[in-house]
Each structure stands twice: as structure tokens, then as C-alpha cells.
Amino acid sequence: MQPIADNPALADHRVKHKSFNSRKDKMTWDLRFQREYLRRLRNRLRKLGLLEDGELIREINSEIDRSMVEYSHLAVDEKTRPHLRLTACVLASYQVLASGLLDQTQALDLVEDVFASIGRTTLKLYTQALLMFSRDPFLAITGAGKKRAMEQYGEAWQFRFEETDRSFTMTSTKCFYHDFFMAAGAPQLTRVFCSWDENWIKPIDPTKHGVSFQRPTTMGYGGKECPFIFKRVASGTG
Numbered sequence: 001m002q003p004i005a006d007n008p009a010l011a012d013h014r015v016k017h018k019s020f021n022s023r024k025d026k027m028t029w030d031l032r033f034q035r036e037y038l039r040r041l042r043n044r045l046r047k048l049g050l051l052e053d054g055e056l057i058r059e060i061n062s063e064i065d066r067s068m069v070e071y072s073h074l075a076v077d078e079k080t081r082p083h084l085r086l087t088a089c090v091l092a093s094y095q096v097l098a099s100g101l102l103d104q105t106q107a108l109d110l111v112e113d114v115f116a117s118i119g120r121t122t123l124k125l126y127t128q129a130l131l132m133f134s135r136d137p138f139l140a141i142t143g144a145g146k147k148r149a150m151e152q153y154g155e156a157w158q159f160r161f162e163e164t165d166r167s168f169t170m171t172s173t174k175c176f177y178h179d180f181f182m183a184a185g186a187p188q189l190t191r192v193f194c195s196w197d198e199n200w201i202k203p204i205d206p207t208k209h210g211v212s213f214q215r216p217t218t219m220g221y222g223g224k225e226c227p228f229i230f231k232r233v234a235s236g237t238g
Helices: 008-026 029-047 055-070 081-101 104-117 120-132 137-151 176-183 187-201
Strands: 158-163 167-174 211-214 226-232
Touching: 029 055, 029 081, 029 104, 055 081, 081 104, 081 176, 081 187, 104 187, 120 137, 120 187, 137 158, 137 167, 137 211, 137 226, 176 187
Parallel strands: none
Antiparallel strands: 158 167, 167 226, 211 226
16 A cells, blocks of 8 residues: 555545645635525425526526626625625526416515525524624624624725614615616515515524514615614613
8 A cells, every 4th residue: 555645646636626626715705505405496496396407506607607797787895795696696506496486475485595594504503603602792793793794894885883881773774685676677686685684683692692683674675774773771671
């Protein structure tokens, strides 16, 4: 048996493995999201008996690329561009699925469920840890939300902040997701992103963390704005 270092087959495998990891490391987060989304969608379609080969996924991939070109003018800065890919994923998959394979309600429900499943466990654990291990859970969760709004979203969003010692309201007055789907003639798809937010919203427990959260409406459900309302409450109460 050849030593590992001298084994050409293993050496070739290591080079290929290293090359694969290098390509993976260079992949942007939105491309990784797209790949994972399509993988999960493919698996769901197979379980439902609706996918016999890869042609449908290839068609969705092509539609994603087409949508990104068609609506590229909406991505007004570099921070917004990755979100263009996410909205294109939702639009393309919905349109392909609703073109005959499923009715519109079924297509929307499936796309929403698959999309919102991505990052669910990670976001749940992150929110729980943030609240559990912070001296002031209220300041921790509101500070994180404000920082994310200010640093991770581009000029395609606008936010209004209202703060007191016991309450914090972050209201989105302009939303790229909503603007994209309005331009595409499919405003009902905005709710997919509202559902994804539930991944970090649901772990907030007033009885444990002394913080309550309300989101009375969103643009995805017909509202004019999206208010995110946090309030201090006594632990053990709602």
C-alpha cells in the first residue's frame, strides 16, 4: 500500500476536494441560498410525486436568471443586489409551478413553506441565545434589529424608529421585496418574506425574556407599512 502522501489517486482526490471547497468559499451568500432553496424545493416536489427528472428545476433556474435581468433596475445598490436573487427565486418558482403543475394557491403555499424553512433552526437558536444570555434582553433584541436594518439593507428600504425606555418600534415604510413583487404583478408573494421573519420572531417569549413583540400588519398582507413593535414586560406576563 502506498503512503497517503504518495498515492496519486488520493492526491488527486485532495486537489479536487480543495478546489471544490475553494469554489464553495467564494460563492456569495445569495447564491448559496438559491442552491439550498432549489435543493429543498426539488426534494419536496419528489415527495409529492411531482418531479420525475431535473427539467423543472432547470426551468426555474433559467427563470431566476431572466428575472434578475428584467428587474435589475430595482437593485439600486450593492446591499440590495443579493436580495434581488432571493425575490427572483420566489417569483420564478411560483410562476413555473403555477403554470400548470399546481394551482396558484398551492404554488404559493409550497414556495412559502420551502423558502421559510431555510435558516429556521439557526435563527431560532440565535434569537434564543441572544435573549437568554443578555443582561437586558430588550436592549439586545432591539439593538440587533436596528443594527441589521441600518447595516444590512440598502437604499431600497426605508425605516422609521420610535424609542422609549419601555418600547421600541421599527417601521419599514419602504420595502424592496414588496416593490419587486408589485413590479412583477405578483404582490401576494411578498408574504413569503413576512413568513421567513417568523423564524426569529417565534422564539421571543414574554414569560421568559421580559420582551413582547407585535407585528399588527405588513405590506405583504395589505398594510401600508410594516411595524415591528417591541415592549418591555415583567417576566412571567404576556
